[in-house]
Amino acid sequence: MIYGYARVSTYGQDLAQQLAQLTAAGCVKIYREKISGATAERPQLKRAIGALDDGDVLMVTATDRLARNTRDLLNILHAVEEAGAGFRSLAEPMVDTTSQFAEVIIAVLGIAASWERERITERTAAGRIQARARGVKFGRKTALTPHQRAEALDRLAAGDTQRTVAALFNVSQATISRLVGR
Known part of the structure; x- marks a missing residue:
């Protein structure tokens, strides 16, 4: 049929x-x-x-x-x-x-x-290079500003728990944990 x-x-x-x-x-x-x-x-x-x-x-x-x-x-x-x-x-x-x-x-x-897949990969890579040259930042935006990161580290140094600091900045505890790990 x-x-x-x-x-x-x-x-x-x-x-x-x-x-x-x-x-x-x-x-x-x-x-x-x-x-x-x-x-x-x-x-x-x-x-x-x-x-x-x-x-x-x-x-x-x-x-x-x-x-x-x-x-x-x-x-x-x-x-x-x-x-x-x-x-x-x-x-x-x-x-x-x-x-x-x-x-x-x-x-x-x-x-x-x-060949089509290779051309797509080449065009994508070239586009990334051009974007970086223009100053485009890749990846996710950070959850905390530089000022917030500094304040979070200060609070942790003062004895606050990661969970408390995370709640204060409305982020996950994992975010604060990664901040400490840096």
Whole structure:
């Protein structure tokens, strides 16, 4: 059986064109979703994959309707494969896991996902370096100001307990304990 999956990103968009293409391609049931592909929480996609049995096909009009990036696409293809089904894209005929070249296609997509991951890592690292150069501080903000830290240490030196000092500054005892450990 051929199942279709159609998705638009916003409620203002229309699924009509995708539905017409999927119906013309022979889809028996089409799962429709009006939600961003950036989120992994796509209930209709999960239902479509859950409905797949051995020999079924999940079809989309284009891979960008299914996944935002190669890694996401590979995860979805893996779930489809686990169900014993195949996958086809109408806009990209080479993305067809029902053909004899299925393993080659998945291998190429895997390589693309690996390169994509490396590029993301490189861009993220470069962005961090630029941000540090601009003086951006990373990590959580401290719970106590420098003045509060000094006062807390003074109170501890005067004999107050960590629990009392923590309650005074409305922080956890662990925060005061870390302050003492420095």
